[in-house]
Amino acid sequence: MKKTLFNRLMNVFVLSAAMVFSGASAAEKVTLANGEWAPYLSENLKEYGVISDVVKKAFAKENIEVEYVFLPWKRGYEDAKSGKLNGSLIWSRTEDREKDFDYSDTVIDLKTVAFYKKGSGFDWSDAASMKGKKLGGVTGYSYGFDDEEKSGLVSIERVSSADANVKKLLAGRLDAYMEDLDVGSELMNSMGVMDQVEVHPKPIKEKSYHLILNKSQPENKKLMDAFNRGLQALKDSGEYDKMIEASRRGEYKK
Structure with a gap:
């Protein structure tokens, strides 16, 4: 009887531990407004266009998953600003935007x-x-x-x-x-x-264009730091240049 109870308790412990470690190792997630701006961004291109691919791969370097929500530009911007989404891609700097958003390092000139x-x-x-x-x-x-x-x-x-x-x-x-x-x-x-x-x-x-994340969500500072590290890693490895060249050859077209 005692052995059976012990085995049951051990099973519960092992299952709980597995769930904890599984959650700890799961990728974080960032949700971003995206839009139609081919050849850089488009729901109709492979990987949603080269810049969508760059942003996704930069976050992946830091084990962060990206979810894109395709919206009209104005609505996507407002949803990112209000906190419905973490941010949006890609934007140039303006004084008005800088009031509500932090900017990443340059994604593309x-x-x-x-x-x-x-x-x-x-x-x-x-x-x-x-x-x-x-x-x-x-x-x-x-x-x-x-x-x-x-x-x-x-x-x-x-x-x-x-x-x-x-x-x-x-x-x-x-x-x-x-x-x-x-x-x-x-x-x-x-x-x-x-x-x-x-x-x-x-x-x-x-102008340079950037990923923008709203200032209202506390986790966005950590996400931005991670993105900048991942983006730099892509550039240092030569992956970034290869992706841009592939786009210019039309390799992101379906």
């Missing part, structure tokens, strides 16, 4: 340019030269003209989907559409209209 319809004669040199021009952009994005927009010097018509900007541009309803060079080229090639468009040689801006 990108160049924003002005796409314009061939034969339109579009040109620009500085913010003042944009006065009176109809410029297209995407909701939630900063194009480096924040102060000029507030003063009314520069006017940007923002829409939620990038392809709507391309259609407006070709219809003559925009003078230029501002977009990342790779993103815009990918989009217009997919729409079969790249031969109708030119790229202005002067960049609108060259």
Whole structure:
């Protein structure tokens, strides 16, 4: 009888210990807003695009699991800000965002340019030269003209989907559409209209883009430190460069 009771107690102890150690070794989890911004981010690409893959693998280096929630950009940003999600990817720095979010080390450096319809004669040199021009952009994005927009010097018509900007541009309803060079080229090639468009040689801006995690959740500081370590490990090993090169060869397309 005593032996049977002892065996039962031992079984309970072993099971409890297994559960404790299993929980301790389980990966932590971070939930991030993601969106459509091919070729970097897209629900329709392998691994959700190269930058989604970079972020996932950087966290994996620190045994942290990533869950992506694909949402319209504005809603994803607000859900990350409110604490419904840990954060979002990828964003450039602005003063307003820095009030609510911490920024990771640079995930990627990108160049924003002005796409314009061939034969339109579009040109620009500085913010003042944009006065009176109809410029297209995407909701939630900063194009480096924040102060000029507030003063009314520069006017940007923002829409939620990038392809709507391309259609407006070709219809003559925009003078230029501002977009990342790779993103815009990918989009217009997919729409079969790249031969109708030119790229202005002067960049609108060259900026670094980052993972952002909200400041309201205490665990986010630890998660950010872990991400930065993982990202640096990817870069040091050469994995990061190989992933970017693979994306440019089209290897993330399904």
